[in-house]
Amino acid sequence: MIERPAVRVQSLRKAFDVPVRQPGLKASIGALFKRETREVVAVDELNFEVGAGEVVGFLGPNGAGKTTSLKMLAGLLHPTSGTAEVLGFTPWQRQPAYLRKMALIMGNRNQLQWDLPVLDSFELVRSIYRLPRQQFTDTRDEMIALLELGALVDKPVRNLSLGERMKAEIAGALLHLPAVLFLDEPTIGLDITMQKRIRTFVAEYNRKQGATVLLTSHYMADVQALCKRVIVIDHGTVLFDGGLQRLADEFGSTKTIVARLDVADGEKLDTYGRSATNRGDGTWSIQVTRSEVAEVTGRLLAEQAVVDLTIEDPPIEDVIERVFSRGSTPA
């Protein structure tokens, strides 16, 4: 039996009518009588599926249509055309049963009660989502422990730092234990430690709840730590949909061989691959094309006193950039 995907998107399109007006008084008066608009297509014929329990990175440059897509899947926006199904619901019908099963967390969002201690906001969440007292208390305490919120929950939200507030926001958004989680830049503006803690928490939540997660982030560390699969979009359409490794394989044209030698000999290593850089302490980085990897590695091992050798993919940022610049899925 084929398992039903948690998220299914078919030919989804969202276009906005944006008012346009030429500068100057004449145009301004003209606009009183005839309002001109221009259609801006944010999402265009988007198609993908996400299996239950999957964590998928949803990547793209600014203006690619990521947030618009997530907002449609969360039921905030009605699409211009196309269909989407999340957990069997049509998101923009905004049925309470659906809203009780999903969460959209945006990095710049503040849903907590500004003037009240975090715990009071959590109590409100309990009443909104009709959570049984015991389940709520247990989940809340566990979230507080996992996100190290203990010292913060009795402070008014306005007194929390950005990172502290984000942690509290995430805890508040997950108290009803959503089965589908849309994360839009959840670590934006946070320091490295806080980013790491949130990543760990999301991974833990996915593992224990079996929740489906669709994540957008400009921090590739988020994507690498959480997602086995990525969907890359630009101009509202899918450019790539597959595993992170496949992305590197298909779009990363080069690899880096890092070799540590017993005796450093820069002259000789220059003849390997496209370029070689001495990192010091006898360690060299050699850029090679993918087809050259086996041959260059073989030569290195045969001709040099290699103590250690690793083969690295190019940084994921470079790969993604290559996807954007190419603008289509490779054949």
Place this chain on the structure above:
Amino acid sequence: MITAEPASGPIAETEPGRFREFRTNALWLWRYYTQFMRLAIITQFQYRAANYFYMIGMIAEPVVYLVVWSTIARTNGGSVGGFTPGTFAAYYIVWTLVRNINIVFTPFGWEQRIKDGELSGLLLQPIHPIHRDLAFFAGWKVIVIILWLPIAAALTLIFHPSLSPTVWQCVVFFLALWGAYLIRSMFLWALGLISLWTTRVSAIFQAYFMAELLLSGRLVPLTLMPKWARSLAGVLPFQSTFGFPITALTGPITDAQLWHGLLTQLWWIVVGGLIVKLMWRRGIRRFASVGG
């Protein structure tokens, strides 16, 4: 970590029968309201000084009306249109409470709510956002009433109101206060929803407030207005939000008029609710969620 209930837990889904479902939903809504009202009280207590200054500022308006009309009454041989300085005092002192109970989420707040992305957050919750506003402002009223009492006492000492309501009038007044609150909430919510169609709606709001000022009994008791204005006020909701609650307590008013007033309020609550429902259903499809 705790595991979610298999059916994700809404109580209504686990109990068969429409009545039970209705009862469960009503109970849940009641709990939501009490919880949110409690939070509103806690929040507003933090701003008690600001609230007090706001209320003191607000009494300037009725005091001006009161002084002007009392002066006119005295120069007119002691009364005008049946109002004496004492009954004017009663009218405008009760006015101060009605006005405070009438404070609801304004249409101006809607522009900000959309711009800041707050509406997006509310749309993610499995409850209609109007309940949040109704609950929050209803909770705020508890603080308002507590703060109003000394103000009313001071105004009473200064202006000597003539007020002798019956128990039934007091009961109707209490109901009418909340009726006025609901009517004004519905109509200003509907007005605010226009923000989903256009971004600059302040002029429309101002026109509404001007009509309300003149045709509600806020500026002047409606019995002192010309006949055409009274007729117009009779077919608009404004009177139910100011004139009726005030007159219900201050009189003179018959039992039939009290009943008529309450039923009229009920009518406008239903009409307002339907307008909100219709506008919400259409407007939310246009929502661009640009603010977040």
